[in-house]
Amino acid sequence: MSVDIATVKKVASLARIAIDDAHAERLVPELNNILGWVEQLGEVDTSGVAPMTAVIPNTLRLRDDVVNADPLTGGGMRDAVLANAPQAEHGFFTVPKVIE
């Protein structure tokens, strides 16, 4: 499988990265080189092999079902959460208008 310029633009749009035509054109051979190389994985017989989901066996834990079980990742941190926002107003993140 290889990508053409239309695919590169489509993927960039899915990834929300603005690219112009010249950049997209430059990316076509770069991405095709990488994709051509990874395609050797197709040679490997993986029938009956389960995809890896965890490298080291582990069980998922449940935290205590209480508010602020961990004060650091619990609630009540509005100012800290907003401290790095490029733009925040009235205790909210602000973005360009989305509804006309």
Place this chain on the structure above:
Amino acid sequence: MTDLTDLGIREIRDGVREGTFSAREVAEAFNAAVSSARQLNAFLVETPDHALAAADAADTARAAGETLKPLAGVPIGMKDLFCTKGVASTAASHILEGFTPQYESTVSQRLWDAGAGMLGKLNMDQFAMGSSNETSAFGNVISPWRRNDGGNAPLAPGGSSGGSSAAVSARLCPAATGTDTGGSIRQPAAFTGISGIKPTYGRCSRWGVIAFASSLDQAGPMARDVRDCAIMLEAMSGFDPKDATSLDVPVPRWEQGLNASLAGKRVGIPREYRVDNMPEEIEALWQRGIEWVKDAGAEVVEVSLPHTKYALPAYYIIAPAEASSNLARYDGVRYGKRDLPDGANLQAMYAATRAAGFGEEVKRRILIGTYVLSAGFYDAYFTQASKVRTLIAQDFDKAWESCEILLTPTAPSAAFGLGEKSDDPLAMYLNDVFTVPSSLAGLPAMSVPGGLDKHGLPLGLQVIGKALDEQGVLNAALALEERAGFVARPQAWW
């Protein structure tokens, strides 16, 4: 009087404890070394006051007759992938410019709790994506090493933990944190003649470590020798409920358990690591390593890891796929950079922000990751790579039936020059050929210096162990270190 910047973790810890020198003297010496080595571009932020405050706390505790903490008086460098409260953390990317974490990563907090101080935040490949430190948005790190051919060609310190490797080998800090996704602790350690260990996946909490590929990312120490790595790894490791993949297992006393005898151990030599076009010097280094482990009492056995050649391509599907998902959070809304062209709507703001904020290699990997996860390609690429990853892990399980440790070179070459590989992403990726398989299997692995190449540049040997057997890895590395007698260091030109 000895130059305090020549001392490693253990010597500083013991010297402060015994009163040979004060912690403040140590911090001042390293602060001075950091500020006089800006040509290397190893530090993105210098934090001399942090180092001094920790030093004063150690000196005060000693004066009061208190028991000193394990790293009391030891100043370290912190890779800029770790979020540090109140200190800018950028992952060497423009998209995080202006970001000041409101919290401390678990690993850095553990180090401060152990008494360590911070000299500064270390440069790195942008979002840890790279093997030469050339993808940093804030300039290349220059390796303190130079070839002995009289030329002064600037060399790569390796990557992605290139600021860490350069700073430790140039004696700007006795040790530094690194992170390793596909070799980012081990390859830079090898390039600069220092030691570094990536522990078992889950040993060190990922909480507060800016994410690249979450199923692979692991923090670890980079230091002058094996003992210093053991001391620092003990302080960094441990269960953290805030990381869902953190392992709830006790942290062994690795320093206390160090033992360079390999009597009764079997060391496996994976035949598939003899790659095409491997330089003779790497082959010779490997042979020396084999003789050294034999000399330490080990039995050497040949083993097979049949899926080795598929590790790199599997990695370059899995890591970009995870990165494309992890890096979706940089949207210009919650932190970091925002680029809002005139009249742009929300979607255009996202796209403009990410176009302006991410470097070329980061964009390349996000695009690859987005492509291999997209409808219609997911199974052919991502699922297949995840199945191959299972086979690679099974290869190691099989090898453990006939040995306890694996010995390989760390990298297929010595440090290359800056700019030599940066135009060819694939050539750069091939640098990780020996380090990626153990990353995919989550195994502990370490690089120690094994000698110099014909240009006088360091070469590293890699030891890979079973899951949770960091002690076995450290012991084998110690056996190599004792026999290698590596004392070369870069001559200060900076």
